[in-house]
Amino acid sequence: MTRPFVGSTAALWYARVPLAARVNPGTHDRNVIWDTLIIGAGPAGLSAALFTRMRRMSTLLLDTAVAGGQLASLYPKKPVHDYPSYTYVMGEDLGKNFVDQANHMGAEIHEREHVTMIRRDDDQNLIRVTSTKEEYEARTVIVATGGGAFEPRKINKPGEAELKGKGLFYGMPDVEASKGKRVLIIGGGDSALESALSVKDVADVTMIHMLDKWQGMDTYVEEIQASKIRTMLETETVEIRGDGKVETVVVKNKKTEATQELPMDLVSINIGFLMDTKAIRSWGLELEGNQIKVDNIMNTNIKGVLSCGDIATYPGKYKLLITACSEGAAAANTAYIYVKQPKKFTVGELYAAPKEEGDTQPKASESPA
The missing domain is CATH 3.50.50.60 (FAD/NAD(P)-binding domain)
Known part of the structure; x- marks a missing residue:
């Protein structure tokens, strides 16, 4: 050449x-x-x-x-x-x-x-x-x-800034770092769905999304539904907690307003x-x-x-x-x-x-x- x-x-x-x-x-x-x-x-x-x-x-x-x-x-x-x-x-x-x-x-x-x-x-x-x-x-x-x-969109919730880089990150999770871990994926579009699918075989994955349905491709949604991934629609983040690293995430159901604290090791934010x-x-x-x-x-x-x-x-x-x-x-x-x-x-x-x-x-x- x-x-x-x-x-x-x-x-x-x-x-x-x-x-x-x-x-x-x-x-x-x-x-x-x-x-x-x-x-x-x-x-x-x-x-x-x-x-x-x-x-x-x-x-x-x-x-x-x-x-x-x-x-x-x-x-x-x-x-x-x-x-x-x-x-x-x-x-x-x-x-x-x-x-x-x-x-x-x-x-x-x-x-x-x-x-x-x-x-x-x-x-x-x-x-x-x-x-x-x-x-x-x-x-x-x-x-x-x-x-x-x-610039990644932020959820602007307590603990997000403090725990960034300490188990909280934006975008696709690293497969090796996710092995054997409890991973929370926040988001409902293609990137969030792909993030969850990319680590479903090596990690305990939970997904939360604020709306009542997913926004991604039908094929991704069907694969999520057929997997062991735990999904929580109409659910928002309240707070991310941890002492120097991610330990739990408090979430709230938008319909019932009931909250629960989920033990987590990693949080992947995928909202664009x-x-x-x-x-x-x-x-x-x-x-x-x-x-x-x-x-x-x-x-x-x-x-x-x-x-x-x-x-x-x-x-x-x-x-x-x-x-x-x-x-x-x-x-x-x-x-x-x-x-x-x-x-x-x-x-x-x-x-x-x-x-x-x-x-x-x-x-x-x-x-x-």
Whole structure:
């Protein structure tokens, strides 16, 4: 595999990329113009990169954390059941597959680089992107930041803050640490149900949920009901107790208001994450709530700026991993048409740009010095 380099003389040469490299960080001179710059290296962004590189477009991805998105950062030990071709696959493994494929296609990936501003330059007909490390120029930008920065939602009950990290945690429980333990899962959505299922064979598991029914996939609910997991609907947490570690949890039935104290060793809170979209709100994009409004081909209200994945919204959207991937492909296709302006467009071009176009490398900057 090779990657392009544009030096100060704008001469183009190729350097080998070690196959063992986790990501391809590149060595480009800063004064280049990318065909597309993708903000966010999760499934949506990496899918977009796959298809822009299939189009032979120069592609740079910037991610605040690590490539792989939520699969790598939030749910590495979560089994993913809803991605086609897998009965199930661990989040970190699926995330690595996305990254490996983008590397293989020659996309350049920068990790731990936070984008602070994007701005359209109408005079130069490009987008200027500012990060915590660098400034970039691109013909198109694809915003695929997921929900932005994530902070676990808290239940805000006595003992939660004091016992965090001392038997109380957020997200998927560790299977090894749960062996032989009494584990309480708080929540009723897919993540909570998957958390309970992931340790049901090694731990004594109890689930509580404030509502009168589960909010997750039917298959998860059926598996929970067929297992030995103790379930308590219409039940809320009153207090988490313990001397230096989790020992008991007081819960209350919302209908009867009866309380009981449950002996517990571990508490896993799975009630979602708060999205931090403060940076995106300053970019001039039209939002609907905390999401970027897009049309059916992933265009935003700013010319040359597209969006896909969890951060993007449109009527009838169904938020799934596979949806994020398909939106990434659609955004890449729209970026290709915008940048290359092909004379004709065929389905065959989805997999390879016309031979006369060749493999586009970052252009030397056209901005005044």
